[in-house]
Amino acid sequence: MRKRTSTAALGTVLVLGGIAAGAAPAQAATSGAALTGTAPACVHRSVSNDPGGGVSGYLRNTCGKTMRVKVVVKYWRDTSCMTIRNNTSKYVHTVGGRYDRTVTC
Incomplete structure (x- = not known):
């Protein structure tokens, strides 16, 4: 059971990391x-x-x-x-x- 929780938490981190990585170019394109x-x-x-x-x-x-x-x-x-x-x-x-x-x- 503990292993599943760790895997789910890792999956969440990977998804969030993907979102953050995807958002960076859009923010970099804005000036100021x-x-x-x-x-x-x-x-x-x-x-x-x-x-x-x-x-x-x-x-x-x-x-x-x-x-x-x-x-x-x-x-x-x-x-x-x-x-x-x-x-x-x-x-x-x-x-x-x-x-x-x-x-x-």
């Missing part, structure tokens, strides 16, 4: 600060894909503290890392690409 994870829900996103390509909208911080976030854009350069003070908004806009996600940085 390293991505640290999806931004929390208190950073409200009102971002849409423009019909001709590009992303535009607002990010609003209601987290109770200053947050540093960036918008990850598919098929285009990500936005820079932005500092958004509590209870303020920032406008984001790109000329090309599609909205992917908002992350902390």
